[in-house]
Amino acid sequence: MLTNYIQAALHRAIYELLDDGTFYAEIPGLQGLYANAPTLEACREELKDSLEEWIVLGLQLGHSLPVLDGISLSFNKDVA
Numbered sequence: 001m002l003t004n005y006i007q008a009a010l011h012r013a014i015y016e017l018l019d020d021g022t023f024y025a026e027i028p029g030l031q032g033l034y035a036n037a038p039t040l041e042a043c044r045e046e047l048k049d050s051l052e053e054w055i056v057l058g059l060q061l062g063h064s065l066p067v068l069d070g071i072s073l074s075f076n077k078d079v080a
Helices: 002-011 040-060
Strands: 014-017 023-026 034-037
Touching: 002 040, 014 040, 023 040, 034 040
Parallel strands: none
Antiparallel strands: 014 023, 023 034
16 A cells, blocks of 8 residues: 555656756645656655655654555545
8 A cells, every 4th residue: 555655656756957967856736745856766766765764753743644546645544
């Protein structure tokens, strides 16, 4: 489920080549999540790493993460 959520999020990513020659990426709907790197591949990797950290932090703080492609990472704290 987590892998599918990450893949669904990364499929939504928007990449942009900046004037300084670096790449910028963000995932619409995932607030505060972005990456910037000198190459497209490095930007993708940085975005993926940032996404994983964003998910973990969101879950730790009890944030409601958006449902992506029908995949929800929310859980019932009473069960856990």
